[in-house]
């Protein structure tokens with residue numbers, strides 16, 4: 001239990017090394033909110049995964065997150081003691097908004113673990129020192145460009161390729177990549193772009209021995225996904241539809257998916273992510289760690305989570321260079337065997353490089369306790 005002395009919020013922006021196109025839009029830069037929680041004993045960092053510009057992936061976006069953190073959530077924590085055991089309950093008076101809450105929850109956890117010199121990976125019960133990495137490839141301008149991108153990432157050592165798809169940019173591309181690489185772990189992600197009327201597309205995709213089809217239908221749906229899963233052989237993986245451990249339990253009970261993508265930033269932080277991991281493990285449902293183009297802060301958090309036992313499929317935890325010419329932290333690097341080391345230092349094990357952080361900051365605010 002520690003007293004919070006100050007919470008600092010920053011809105012930061014980093015240019016992306018290349019634009020990232022998905023079914024609902026294209027990102028050319030990475031803007032996100034960071035929280036730095038300063039307690040009597042240590043300080044900790046959290047990164048928000050909400051969208052920039054407009055809420056396209058979920059209902060949260062940076063301007064909404066900033067207002068909620070600045071006006072409501074951070075002030076509610078800054079008037080007393082807080083700990084890993086109490087932080088979620090302290091924020092429960094606000095409904096929903098798991099991405100905003102994750103920013104503070106993860107920062108409080110990081111601070112407490114740093115104060116006790118324990119790594120996040122060890123706190124979460126990790127059993128790996130390195131995790132197997134995949135890469136998520138955005139919608140390319142042409143089949144040839146996609147082929148070239150896939151080849152380049154396989155050469156770098158990535159051990160699973162995920163292709164973004166959307167209606168009419170799907171079967172032909174998957175067929176091309178599968179014929180180039182008959183044996184790779186290959187998956188597709190639709191980001192909720194289809195409906196049950198598209199059953200024929202999924203029947204065709206079923207022929208390509210895909211590891212999974214991720215979030216094919218509506219971003220909050222569980223029932224229609226269960227109907228689709230009953231029609232196809234390829235496992236469905238849910239991402240957007242899983243916002244909590246309760247969602248994961250319902251999806252598993254309904255047969256809506258056979259795999260779960262856990263993004264700690266999407267579900268309210270690493271504690272809820274661990275609960276989802278446990279719910280899935282109890283039902284023999286494998287999980288993997290998704291990504292939201294995070295800076296080194298979110299990436300370090302994700303790597304600790306991905307080191308837990310039921311993370312048995314390669315995730316979207318790619319190297320810093322896949323996203324940024326220069327990361328906010330020391331860069332995360334892909335090892336030649338396609339794995340990435342899990343940070344071992346206290347807390348998430350990394351901090352922003354001070355000069356880089358200042359250069360990337362476009363807005364800053366501090367919330368101090370009411371004395």
Ligand code: NPG
Pocket residue numbers: 022057135136137189191239290291292293294316317318
């Ligand atoms: O490598 O971090 C990464 C990106 C992985 O494809 C990825 N993320 O739907 O999972 C997703 C997608 C995404 C990223 C969605 C950014 C929205 C914004």
